[in-house]
Amino acid sequence: MRIAPISQAECSELLNRINIGRLACALNNEPYVVPVCFAYEEPNRIYVFSTVGKKIKWMRQNPKVCLEVDEIGNSSNWFSVVVNGTYLELAEPQYTAQRQHAMEALEEFSLWWRTPLAQRREQVSDISIEPVFFRIDIESMSGLRAKFDAN
Amino acid sequence: MRIAPISQAECSELLNRINIGRLACALNNEPYVVPVCFAYEEPNRIYVFSTVGKKIKWMRQNPKVCLEVDEIGNSSNWFSVVVNGTYLELAEPQYTAQRQHAMEALEEFSLWWRTPLAQRREQVSDISIEPVFFRIDIESMSGLRAKFDAN
Numbered sequence: 001m002r003i004a005p006i007s008q009a010e011c012s013e014l015l016n017r018i019n020i021g022r023l024a025c026a027l028n029n030e031p032y033v034v035p036v037c038f039a040y041e042e043p044n045r046i047y048v049f050s051t052v053g054k055k056i057k058w059m060r061q062n063p064k065v066c067l068e069v070d071e072i073g074n075s076s077n078w079f080s081v082v083v084n085g086t087y088l089e090l091a092e093p094q095y096t097a098q099r100q101h102a103m104e105a106l107e108e109f110s111l112w113w114r115t116p117l118a119q120r121r122e123q124v125s126d127i128s129i130e131p132v133f134f135r136i137d138i139e140s141m142s143g144l145r146a147k148f149d150a151n
Numbered sequence: 152m153r154i155a156p157i158s159q160a161e162c163s164e165l166l167n168r169i170n171i172g173r174l175a176c177a178l179n180n181e182p183y184v185v186p187v188c189f190a191y192e193e194p195n196r197i198y199v200f201s202t203v204g205k206k207i208k209w210m211r212q213n214p215k216v217c218l219e220v221d222e223i224g225n226s227s228n229w230f231s232v233v234v235n236g237t238y239l240e241l242a243e244p245q246y247t248a249q250r251q252h253a254m255e256a257l258e259e260f261s262l263w264w265r266t267p268l269a270q271r272r273e274q275v276s277d278i279s280i281e282p283v284f285f286r287i288d289i290e291s292m293s294g295l296r297a298k299f300d301a302n
Contacts, residue, residue, distance in 0.1 A: 022219055024184035026177035033175035033184050033219040035231055068173055068184040075260060080186050 006143040011081045014069060014143065015040035019109060021069040023048070025087070027058040038067070038136075039105035046083070046136040047102040056089075056132050063087040065136055081143040085136040102133040157294040162232045165220055165294065166191035170260060172220040174199070176238070178209040189218070190256035195289040197234070198253040200282055207240075207283050214238035216287055232294040236287040253284040 006014075024033040034055055039047045046067065050056055059065060063086045070080040090099040157165075175184040185206055190198045197218065201207055210216060214237045221231040241250040 020223060022173040022175075022184055024173075024175035024177075024182035024217070026175075026180050026182040029177050029180055029213050030215045030235075031175035031177040031182050031184075031217045032233075033173055033182075033217050034233060035219065035221050035223065035229075062180050064181045066175070066182045066184050068186065070186050072171060072186065075188065078186075082183075082185060084181075 003144055003146045006079065006081075006145045008141065010079075010145070011083075011141045011143040012040070012042055014071065014079055014081050015046070015083075015141075016042070018069050018071055021067045023055065024066045024068070025055055025058045025062065026064065027062055032058060036067075037106070037109045039102075039109070041105065044138040046085070046138065047105045048134055048136065049102070049106050050132050050134070052132055056134075059087040059134070060089065067136060076146055076148045078146050079143060080145075081141055083136070083138050083141040085138045088135045088137060090133045090135055098135065099133050102135065106133070154295055154297045157230065157232075157296045159292070161230075161296070162234075162292045162294040163191070163193055165222065165230055165232050166197070166234075166292075167193070169220050169222055172218045174206065175217045175219070176206055176209045176213065177215065178213055183209060187218075188257070188260045189287075190253075190260070192256060197236070197287040197289065198256045198284065199287065200253070200257050200284055203283055207285075210238040210285070211240065218287060227297055227299045229297045230294060231296075232292055234287070234289050234292040236289045239286045239288060241284045241286055249286065250284050253286065257284070 019039065020035060020037055022033050023036045024031055032055060036048050041047065065085055065087050067083040068080065070078060072078040090102055092099060170190065171186060171188055173184050174187045175182055177183065183206060187199050192198065216236055216238050218234040218236070219231065221229060223229040241253055243250060
């Protein structure tokens with residue numbers, strides 16, 4: 001087995017193909033990581049949906065984020081991409097057009113994000129709860145691939 | 152579909168069954184997340200192997216970590232557990248017995264960790280490079296389950 005870096009084009013290909021990643025943020029030097037469903041837009045944007053919770057509260061205070069996306073077949077056959085970027089909340093009215101664009105980009109995963117939204121509204125009996133759409137502006141990304149080497 | 156918290160016992164069950172997670176650390180309020188292979192030991196310890204790289208350098212400076220472990224079938228059928236804990240490097244001679252214990256716990260995933268170690272040695276032509284075994288002392292963990300609800 002060999003572990004080797006992959007190109008920026010291969011990183012983009014993985015981000016296009018895989019739509020579930022793990023998003024890390026930090027506050028007071030404490031890290032927090034959760035799975036998210038995302039849509040990648042080449043070359044340097046990622047759209048994500050969330051209801052307001054711990055990660056949104058933290059990213060509003062510290063917009064530095066790290067997204068890890070992988071495809072793991074087994075211990076000798078995997079890809080992993082790590083993206084560093086900045087959180088930008090697509091709040092209205094400033095980002096109405098960008099927010100609409102994010103909703104469209106995420107439409108195919110709508111079951112994923114509509115359900116927690118509906119539940120959150122049900123739990124707090126507040127129909128006015130708004131979903132949060134945000135963008136990650138990618139500053140850098142790098143990836144590794146492990147591949148079985150018969151030699 | 153319903154999203155609901157799972158019990159501590161269900162969190163433990165997932166950590167016992169799944170051995171790949173995403174480990175987040177932070178330095179200067181910048182988050183970093185990478186996949187890791189781990190072994191869980193009930194009730195509150197996790198063993199991990201690594202060569203020395205960015206994550207080890209960061210965790211040596213800031214031992215707060217967050218490990219996310221999930222099992223994602225599809226957008227309406229998944230589990231996710233988030234563990235908060237503290238990094239403890241099992242360095243010799245202070246932790247020789249604990250280090251041996253970690254090696255044994257991780258033995259079944261040895262292809263995963265022996266290969267990067269061998270390669271790192273090859274790249275730097277330094278046979279003396281030592282693998283790093285570390286323990287995460289779990290401070291808290293919580294989990295969510297999404298389940299398809301026919302109603």
